[in-house]
């Protein structure tokens with residue numbers, strides 16, 4: 001039983017006093033790197049720290065721009081701001097809710113020019129260098145990475161995958177985290193691979209970048225009390241790593257259970273046109289961290305489902321460019337229409353590996369009742 005395995009792993013960690021970084025973290029780094037087929041993994045304290053450390057490893061900071069999607073959890077943009085770079089948003093694709101390569105090209109064409117001297121793209125209005133792009137594999141489906149990588153390469157930008165919601169997801173046979181230049185994961189308890197607290201990981205194929213991250217997350221020391229830079233304290237907790245080590249061996253089965261749940265939802269809801277179910281795009285393996293459908297009358301739908309005892313939620317109700325925290329960036333309503341429309345309509349249906357057939361049947365029956373009731377109401 002997994003509980004016994006985890007209890008034992010916790011006990012072992014305590015016995016070895018491997019509380020921070022240490023042997024369990026090392027073991028988990030090795031296992032997760034192998035799982036994703038990437039050379040180097042560095043355990044960190046959470047996903048936000050993983051994104052931040054990844055950007056710092058590429059010396060991204062003041063007078064730099066990092067592009068990302070407004071349809072994500074705020075941590076993606078916070079990590080950019082924390083480096084003193086400026087987050088600039090690019091709208092999403094309607095079919096995947098992920099950063100749109102077309103919009104990315106458009107932003108570059110409209111706002112930027114190439115500086116041969118600096119070998120960098122310059123945003124003319126903001127007078128800043130466009131150094132990186134962070135595609136977020138939202139809800140567990142990998143973004144259109146080939147096109148994003150091509151644009152990034154042409155413009156000397158690095159691609160940092162925000163894979164915080166995509167443990168085990170695939171794109172053309174490659175695991176999320178193994179596609180861009182560098183990747184960040186979160187092991188927040190609700191993730192497909194979740195700790196019993198917080199945790200994160202950076203993946204890179206470059207040993208020098210891995211080393212920079214190791215130094216940065218440990219107060220900038222390359223050896224004990226020799227601080228080559230001013231860093232931060234982002235080391236991974238040993239007990240979390242020990243737990244994640246056990247859970248990693250179950251991840252594929254759990255993801256498969258999620259995918260089977262989606263199959264059943266899809267079967268039962270085919271023909272219910274008041275709700276639009278998420279699509280798995282070709283060449284992708286979606287791991288359904290979040291199962292986000294779209295409905296026009298979302299408040300009515302959520303209220304109905306709540307009364308019937310079915311919990312739903314929203315990821316995310318306000319796109320980042322319209323958050324009060326990012327008012328200073330100067331983006332108005334209408335700046336990213338697809339994100340705004342999607343944010344107004346997405347609703348997350350129950351999704352976890354242990355969901356039973358009976359629970360899915362009940363949810364779908366209630367969705368159908370709601371659809372029938374709202375027939376003719378124009379909602």
Ligand SMILES: Cc1ncc(COP(=O)(O)O)c(C=O)c1O
Nearest residue numbers: 046047048073075076164186188
């Ligand atoms: C897309 C995305 N990026 C970053 C994060 C930040 O991860 P953490 O909560 O571990 O800091 C999360 C987690 O919630 C996330 O969903």
